[in-house]
Structure formats: C-alpha cells, structure tokens
Amino acid sequence: MGDIAKGVLGGAWTLLVGWILPTALNLSVFFFAVAPSLRTTRPIARLWPATQTGATLLLLATSVLLGLVLSALQNQLYRVLEGYLLWPAAVYERGCARRRRDKWNLQDRLTLMRLERRKRQHEGVLPVVAAADLARLRADPRLERAARGDRRRSAVQRALLRETLARYPIDDGQIAPTRLGNAIRRFEEYGYDRFRLDTQVLWNELTGTAPEQVRRQADLARTNADFFVALMSGHAAVAVAALSALGSAHADASLLLITALALGCLIPLWYRSCVVAVDEWAAAVRALANVGRKPLAESLGLALPADLEAERRMWALVTQLARLPFAERRAALDPYRSRGTPGG
Incomplete structure (x- = not known):
C-alpha cells in the first residue's frame, strides 16, 4: 500500500x-x-x-x-x-574537538579489538609493529575502561561500533561539531x-x-x-x-x-x-x-578514463571548471573530451 x-x-x-x-x-x-x-x-x-x-x-x-x-x-x-548556523565560534571549535576525539577513540578501540583477535588467532604471536601498537593501546588510560567492556562484546555489537565510526567523515578536517553534522558530512565528502x-x-x-x-x-x-x-x-x-x-x-x-x-x-x-x-x-x-x-x-561530453587516477584528475578539473572562473589552465580538460583520447 x-x-x-x-x-x-x-x-x-x-x-x-x-x-x-x-x-x-x-x-x-x-x-x-x-x-x-x-x-x-x-x-x-x-x-x-x-x-x-x-x-x-x-x-x-x-x-x-x-x-x-x-x-x-x-x-x-x-x-x-x-x-x-547560529553556533558561536568558541562553541563550534569545542564541538569539533570533541567529535574528533570521539572518532579517534572509536578508531583506537576497534584497532585494539582487531589486534587482540589477531593475537588469539596466531597463538599470541604478532609482527613487531602490530605488537608495539597493541602494547601502546593497552597502556592508554583513555581506553582502559572501554576496552574491558569491548572484550565482552559480541560480533554484532562490534559491528555496531564500526557502524558508529562510519558516521564520521574520513578527513579529520571535515569534522563537524554535532553527530548529525558528521553523519551528513561523511557522504558529502564521499564522491570527492x-x-x-x-x-x-x-x-x-x-x-x-x-x-x-x-x-x-x-x-x-x-x-x-x-x-x-x-x-x-x-x-x-x-x-x-x-x-x-x-x-x-x-x-x-x-x-x-x-x-x-x-x-x-x-x-x-x-x-x-x-x-x-x-x-x-x-x-x-x-x-x-x-x-x-x-x-x-x-552528458558533459567527456569520456570516462579507464584509469582511476586519470578519472580523479578529470573530475577535479570538472569541479574547478564549475566552481572557479574560467582560466587557460582549464584547457587541461581537453584530453578527456569525447573527441579526444580518454585518459590523457
């Protein structure tokens, strides 16, 4: 219905x-x-x-x-x-700093769980770098209390933690001061x-x-x-x-x-x-x-390159052409036009 x-x-x-x-x-x-x-x-x-x-x-x-x-x-x-909007600058900065710390804490907690699982699977043997990371995270007082609870989490509960982390933008410079702002910002930055x-x-x-x-x-x-x-x-x-x-x-x-x-x-x-x-x-x-x-x-008269790095260069030029005044350097987009050779 x-x-x-x-x-x-x-x-x-x-x-x-x-x-x-x-x-x-x-x-x-x-x-x-x-x-x-x-x-x-x-x-x-x-x-x-x-x-x-x-x-x-x-x-x-x-x-x-x-x-x-x-x-x-x-x-x-x-x-x-x-x-x-309507957020004082000081409050905005504090909110961003708090959400940035929350993101880092989630990353560290998930990394700690992953390394401990690897250690169990490999009978207590880890590569040198991984073992050093595990020791550092276990010694971090910020994670001590959360780590005790995380060890009792089921696979589904751990997946929910990863889901929470996925609501943050990848780039720390894109962090917003609220959970909703970050949940939206993460898909706004996806294409770029x-x-x-x-x-x-x-x-x-x-x-x-x-x-x-x-x-x-x-x-x-x-x-x-x-x-x-x-x-x-x-x-x-x-x-x-x-x-x-x-x-x-x-x-x-x-x-x-x-x-x-x-x-x-x-x-x-x-x-x-x-x-x-x-x-x-x-x-x-x-x-x-x-x-x-x-x-x-x-629709823009462009040929999508087969090479991902060339495609990234092409979309960067298209974005600049739409966002900035025209300049001669925008002619770098010519090789991607459908009459040219895709891939530049």
Whole structure:
C-alpha cells in the first residue's frame, strides 16, 4: 500500500511525509495541550473555530501551510542541527574537538579489538609493529575502561561500533561539531574522497543525469531524516509555547509543564533517530556517486578514463571548471573530451 501511495503522490511524497505529517503531529499536541490555556486570550478567541469541524479544518490547513514553510527553511534547520548556523565560534571549535576525539577513540578501540583477535588467532604471536601498537593501546588510560567492556562484546555489537565510526567523515578536517553534522558530512565528502567528484558542486548535474531509480532512492532516503528534523523543530516550538502559556489567566499549569517536559525529553530521542536515519540517505548518495558518474561524464561530453587516477584528475578539473572562473589552465580538460583520447 505504501508503494502504491508513493507512486501516486510522486515527488509530493517526500513533502507530505517529511514535513507536513510531523507538522500535523506537533500541531495536534499544541491544539490538545496548549491551545485550551490560550483560548480565553482575545486574539486566540477571535480566531478559534466554533465547531469541531472547523477546528479540524484549521488543523489540516495550518499543517499544510507550516509544513510548506518548514520545507522552504529546511537548509537553515539542517545547518543549525549540523552546527554551522547560529553556533558561536568558541562553541563550534569545542564541538569539533570533541567529535574528533570521539572518532579517534572509536578508531583506537576497534584497532585494539582487531589486534587482540589477531593475537588469539596466531597463538599470541604478532609482527613487531602490530605488537608495539597493541602494547601502546593497552597502556592508554583513555581506553582502559572501554576496552574491558569491548572484550565482552559480541560480533554484532562490534559491528555496531564500526557502524558508529562510519558516521564520521574520513578527513579529520571535515569534522563537524554535532553527530548529525558528521553523519551528513561523511557522504558529502564521499564522491570527492574516492573520485575527486565534488557532489556538492555538481549535485544538480549529477541528479539530472543519474538513472531514475537511483535518483529516486536518494530523494526517498532523505525523507526519513526530514521527518525527524521537522518533528524536533516542532517539538521545540510547542514546548516554548507551552512554557509561554503559563502566564495566561486560565492556564492549566500541570498539563503545560508535563507537555513541555515530555517534548524536551523526546527531542534527544528524535535527534538520535535522525542520525541513524541518515545512514540510508548516505547509502543512496554513495550509490548516486558510484552509478551516476558515467552518465554525468557522457552528458558533459567527456569520456570516462579507464584509469582511476586519470578519472580523479578529470573530475577535479570538472569541479574547478564549475566552481572557479574560467582560466587557460582549464584547457587541461581537453584530453578527456569525447573527441579526444580518454585518459590523457
């Protein structure tokens, strides 16, 4: 049934599920828990419908309107949660340093588990370099407590640790101050790290030429993250409204406080769910870069080189041509044009 609905709604599915539905959920909480304390105030009393049908229509209309507004503001909402917007410089730097340490700790923990497993498999014998690394990691006080727990982990639990590490960008210089920022940044850098294809610069060209199924997967995969971003944003707004309503004449203080507290407690849960939901989005963008490179090259009149290093040089030149003003050195792209000799 869900697939049929997706086919009928087409591109509207991402808007409906990603932004309008969570907005409707938040407005329902507002209408039930906050609005009764505000209905005696003059502006709310004048606008509030007199019938249940009118209230339902108001909920639907407001959900659609605010959902569209949130969709239009999605870049700003993501940037706040990623740590790029409205973050003081000092807080930003501390956040990046903390996430960098978390990444290094995860790497060291996984390396320690791998070396200990190798030592067991080889009856206590390791190469000199590996043995030195194992001794260094065992002596590291940062890892002592975590290492004791890691030794009791099952294979599945260790795989989950590797999954957590995979949510960080490869380049430490790309580390963001939040978990969501890093989860997104790791797939934003994927095309450039592997092929020197900057998917951020060439996103429209890439999605415009990629196979339909791959492009649609990327759109639908983002919907889950959009849902949680809209849900968190609405929770914060309703919680603030609930606290503000405490000053009204007929406020139900207990209900308002419970509502604000419950929404505040749910925000971290939805944030973590959003970080996990980005995994599917990352996989879809990775597929887009892997599969969409060839049709993108053909649409640009280029022949994809058989040699990977030559391909990396080609995409670096294409990115520079799209991002920087034209200069004569861009003529280095000529050998990759389809009328030239692929590979340069």
